[in-house]
Every structure is written in structure tokens, then in C-alpha cells.
Amino acid sequence: MADIHFGTDGWRAIIGEDFTADNLVRVIDASARVFKxxxxxxxxxxxxxxxIxxxxxxxxxxxxxxxxxxxxAATHGFTVKLTQDYCPTPTLCWSVAQDADAVGGIMLTSSHNPAEYLGVKLRMADGGAAGKEFTDRVEAAFSDKPTSARASYVEVDLMTPYLRTLKEAVDVEAIRSAGLRVVIDPLYGAGRIHLANLLREIGVEVCEINNACDPxxxxxxxxxxxxxxxxxxxxxPELGYDAxxxxxxxxxRIGAVDEHGNFVNPHRIITLLTSHLAEDKGLSGRVVSTITASAMLARQCKRLGLELTSTPVGFKWIYAEMEKGDVMLGGEESGGIGIPTHVxxxxxxxxxLLLCETMAQRGMSLGQLVDDMFDKVGKLEFERQGLAITDEQMANFRANIVPAYAPAEVCGKKVVDIDRRDGVKFYLEGDAWVMMRPSGTEPLVRxxxxxxxxxxxxxLLDAAKAVILA
Structure with a gap:
């Protein structure tokens, strides 16, 4: 039996190696025990x-x-509802939150991991991610041998009510009147067909790529x-579309492309949507972001008079802040962005959909929206890399670099603050920063x-690598 552990958001493993039917049964059996x-x-x-x-x-x-x-899961006395077909994780989360009888959800996915992986995400009754205390209890409940017990479940349509709610969340008439044309790329994932068809329903011309049934x-x-x-x-840009x-x-998660073929990274999306929610939709509340968020977001929140709360990496920490209340938007640099009034x-x-609404209501292309944002908060560049290292180097990184490394400057820029809540982050003069942390889902340092x-x-990236590999 594999030694199974829950990482930043769930358990993930290679299909046919550690992800087997027996190991899945052990995970689900233990999870259902804790839900019970x-x-x-x-x-x-x-x-x-x-x-469930x-x-x-x-x-x-x-x-x-x-x-x-x-x-x-049904063997533990729960009524179990199974999606009729593939669905996005947010569909599962929203469905759980909307079902007054639901105690939680189980999502089989490996998120952004390569195709050979599959995994399990656990969700609580409000649709949010299971916290460490819950997953620790699940790990403690693992049986050495998989149970042979099985019980019945029902298949249900999760997509129709969820998509209806998405449509109700935006100004459909403004979007329809804008004559937008967009490319949708689900990367062969669970958003395929669904988002493209929804946008077509509300008057957007759509070209969808990478949407075949190809595991x-x-x-x-x-x-x-x-x-x-x-x-x-x-x-x-080949089609001359807007985004x-x-x-x-x-x-x-989401990434975006402007009309010129420039990648609009999640930092810029979060910063832009913060403005849209506050200025166009009149919403208020805290903005919550992980420690890896752009300084542009901090500038945006200061400009709008919004409180910004920082958390360690992982949306479960943002969820914990959402549970406290008064949160307008939560987002992470990897592209996960959530609005708690939705789920x-x-x-x-x-x-x-919100990016389409922003373009429609402001009468601007995505590139123009980003340029306008730069005019208001300034422009910063960002990059993330993964560094594979030896077990010995990882041990040194965890034992010495994360808790103790404290340079006075990095690449000639003065270190003005250090944050060690999740790896180590050096804040530098001029709003620059560099951060190193062990991945919660893969065997490398990010x-x-x-x-x-x-x-x-x-x-800055090269300087960080030199420290880790020294």
C-alpha cells in the first residue's frame, strides 16, 4: 500500500502506480469516515x-x-450523488454549497498536473477546501487494506443549474451588445465545451481550441x-479576436491572452478584476491573496481604499479568510480566483465571464484594460520557475535557507523585509521581490x-537558484 499524504490541495499520484483502485478506496473510505x-x-x-x-x-x-x-462513500450511510459526466471543480463546490443536505464533496482530479496523474480533492459543506486538520484526520483513518464494501448512488446533472447561476452573475445584455469575439482554451480539461457554449448563449463569438476528448x-x-x-x-491575433x-x-484557474497575443498573467487578472468589482459593480470588502501576489495588487487596493490580507500559498488559506467574512475577492498567482458570494x-x-463583462461595460479590449491598469498602478514583470533538486539539497533548503538565510541585499537591491510564513520571501526596494518555497504538489522548489x-x-531568479544549489 502506498504512503498517501494530502498536499496543498488534495492527494495526487500517477495512474497505475500509486493512484490505483485499492488506494482510491482507502482514501474515500477514510474520508467518508471523517465526514460521518x-x-x-x-x-x-x-x-x-x-x-456527499x-x-x-x-x-x-x-x-x-x-x-x-x-x-x-455510500457504504457509510450517506446519500451519494455522482455527476453524470465530467465537470469542473467549481461546479462540484457550488453544487455542494447549494445542497442544504450536503456535508461535503469529493472531486477526482489532478488539477494542473500532467495527464498521467489523478487525485482527490475534498470539499466541505460550504464548498470550500478541506483544511489540514480535516485531512490529517483522514490520513489517520486510512486502513491498511481496502474495504470490499459497496453501496448504491444516484447520478445527477450538476452542470445545468451551475451554468445558469454563472449567467445570472454577469450583465448579459452588456456582453451581448458588445459583440465580443474570444478564443477559449480549456487545455483538454473539464471546462471544455461548457464555457464556450455558455459564452455563445450570451452573444459572444467563440473559437474553442484544445477541446477534444483526449485524456x-x-x-x-x-x-x-x-x-x-x-x-x-x-x-x-491570428483570428483578430478580442481576447x-x-x-x-x-x-x-484562469489565464488570459490580449488581442495582440500577449499573455495576461493571473497577477494582472486579479488586479484588474479587483478594480472591476469595486468600481463597476460597487462591491466592497477585503481582498485576500497569497504571499506570492503581485505588488500591483497592493497598489490597486491602496488606490481603491480596500484592505489587503496576505496568506501562505494554497487556496485553503484564502478560504479560511473567506470563512471569517467581509471578503470581496480572493486570488492566488497560479490563477485561482474566487468570489465568496458565488462559492x-x-x-x-x-x-x-467577468473579464468579458469588464470589456463590455468599459468598452475596451483586454489589452486596453491592462494598459489602463498600468497607468493607474504601474507595471511590474513576474516569472515563476520550478527547480528540481536532490534530496540533500532539499534538506539543506528546509533546514538552513528557509529559516535563517537573511542577505542585506539581492542583486544590488536592498532587502526591506523578510517573510518566512511559507518558504522565504525577500521584499526589495522599489516593490521588487524574490521568493523560494518547496512545492506542495511536486518534488521541487518554486x-x-x-x-x-x-x-x-x-x-533575481538566477540569484535564488545560486543560493539553493550552493
Whole structure:
């Protein structure tokens, strides 16, 4: 039996290696045990334990694995509802939150990981990610051998009510009147067909690429960052369209492309949507971002008089802030952005609709919106890289660099502050920064940097690598 652990957001493993039917049964059996403990503690036992909803993405045999998960969860006395077909993670989260009888959700996905991976995300009754305390209890409940018990479930349509809600969240008439033309790139993931058809329904001309039923993802990693977005970067200017939107494998993240074929990274999307929600839609509340967020977002919040709260990496930390209340928007640099009045989770489809709404209401292309934002908060460049290192180097990184490394300057820029909540981040003069942290989902160190020029960013990344590899 594999040694199974939950990372930043769930358990992920290679199909046929550690992700096997037996190991999935162990994970679902333990998860259902913990859901049951909490249901009983909440007094649900007298009226039935409640409902668990199960969803899955587009990976190899994902529906069959989801059926198995549903059968195992049902043995613990829950009513189990299984999606009829693949669905985005935000669909599962929204469905759980809207079902008064639901105690939680189980999503079979490996998010942005390569095609050979599959995994499990656990969601709480409000649709938010299970916290560490919950997943620690799940790990403690693992059985050495998979149970053979199975029970029945029902298949349900999760997509129709969810898509109806997305349409209700934006100004459809403004979008219809704008005559927008966009490219949609689901990267072969769970957003395929759904977002494109929804946009067509509200009057947007759509060209959808990378939308075949192909569990190999045609060799692409379903992550909405370069180089995996290159096809979309080329397609938008080729067609002369207004923008392009890219979702990850389970469609809870977003990346974008402007009319010139420039990548609009999540930093810029979050900063832009903060302005749209506050200035165009009249919303208020805190903005919550992970420690890897752009200084542009801090400048935007200061300009708009909004409080900005910073968290460690992982949307579960943003969810924890959403639980406290008074949050308008939460986002992370990897492209996960959520609005708690919709659901306490990320939603890449809703963010695409909101970007269309922003273009329509302001009468500007995506590139013009970004340029206008730069005029108001300044322009910064950003890049993230993954560095594979040896076990010995990782041990040194965790034991020495993260807790103790404290240079006075980096690349000639004075260090003005240090944050060690999640790896180590050095704030530098001029709003530049560089950060190093061990990945929660892959065996590598992630390095992040932001500065006024691309060359400065690359210098900061190289300096960080030199420290890690020394």
C-alpha cells in the first residue's frame, strides 16, 4: 500500500502506480469516515447522515474511478450523488454549497498536473477546501487494506443549474451588445465545451481550441501558463479576436491572452478584476491573496481604499479568510480566483465571464484594460520557475535557507523585509521581490520574482537558484 499524504490541495499520484483502485478506496473510505464523524457530532444521525456529492474531471478512466468512489462513500450511510459526466471543480463546490443536505464533496482530479496523474480533492459543506486538520484526520483513518464494501448512488446533472447561476452573475445584455469575439482554451480539461457554449448563449463569438476528448491532453500540461498556452497566444491575433481565456485541468484557474497575443498573467487578472468589482459593480470588502501576489495588487487596493490580507500559498488559506467574512475577492498567482458570494472556492469559468463583462461595460479590449491598469498602478514583470533538486539539497533548503538565510541585499537591491510564513520571501526596494518555497504538489522548489523589467526578474531568479544549489 502506498504512503498517501494530502498536499496543498488534495492527494495526487500517477495512474497505475500509486493512484490505483485499492488506494482510491482507502482514501474515500477514510474520508467518508471523517465526514460521518462530523455529521454525527452535528446531530445529523437522527435525520440521516446527509449527502456527499462526487465529481470528476477528464482524465483517463476518471468516471469509472468516480463511480468506485461513490460506491465506497455510500457504504457509510450517506446519500451519494455522482455527476453524470465530467465537470469542473467549481461546479462540484457550488453544487455542494447549494445542497442544504450536503456535508461535503469529493472531486477526482489532478488539477494542473500532467495527464498521467489523478487525485482527490475534498470539499466541505460550504464548498470550500478541506483544511489540514480535516485531512490529517483522514490520513489517520486510512486502513491498511481496502474495504470490499459497496453501496448504491444516484447520478445527477450538476452542470445545468451551475451554468445558469454563472449567467445570472454577469450583465448579459452588456456582453451581448458588445459583440465580443474570444478564443477559449480549456487545455483538454473539464471546462471544455461548457464555457464556450455558455459564452455563445450570451452573444459572444467563440473559437474553442484544445477541446477534444483526449485524456492524454495531446502532451500539454493543463496549466494556464507558458508554454502550455502558446496555441492560444497564437490563435487570438491570428483570428483578430478580442481576447483568449485558458483554464486548467479542472477549470478552477484562469489565464488570459490580449488581442495582440500577449499573455495576461493571473497577477494582472486579479488586479484588474479587483478594480472591476469595486468600481463597476460597487462591491466592497477585503481582498485576500497569497504571499506570492503581485505588488500591483497592493497598489490597486491602496488606490481603491480596500484592505489587503496576505496568506501562505494554497487556496485553503484564502478560504479560511473567506470563512471569517467581509471578503470581496480572493486570488492566488497560479490563477485561482474566487468570489465568496458565488462559492467559497476558485472558479475559472466565472472569471472568464467577468473579464468579458469588464470589456463590455468599459468598452475596451483586454489589452486596453491592462494598459489602463498600468497607468493607474504601474507595471511590474513576474516569472515563476520550478527547480528540481536532490534530496540533500532539499534538506539543506528546509533546514538552513528557509529559516535563517537573511542577505542585506539581492542583486544590488536592498532587502526591506523578510517573510518566512511559507518558504522565504525577500521584499526589495522599489516593490521588487524574490521568493523560494518547496512545492506542495511536486518534488521541487518554486522560485518567484517580480520587478520593473524582465531582465531584473531573471537576475533575481538566477540569484535564488545560486543560493539553493550552493
Amino acid at each position: 464523524e462530523d455529521a454525527i457530532a452535528a446531530g445529523r444521525a437522527t435525520d440521516g447522515l446527509g449527502t 456529492i462526487v465529481g470528476h474531471d477528464c482524465r483517463q478512466d476518471a468516471h469509472a474511478y468516480a463511480q468506485l468512489a461513490a460506491e465506497v 492524454t491532453f495531446d502532451g500539454l500540461h493543463p496549466e494556464p501558463i507558458p508554454p502550455w498556452v502558446d496555441r492560444c497566444l497564437a490563435k487570438v 483568449g481565456f485558458i483554464n486548467d485541468g479542472d477549470a478552477d 467559497m472556492e476558485r472558479d475559472g469559468l466565472l472569471m472568464a 522560485i518567484y520574482a517580480e520587478a520593473e523589467t524582465v531582465d531584473e526578474v531573471h537576475d
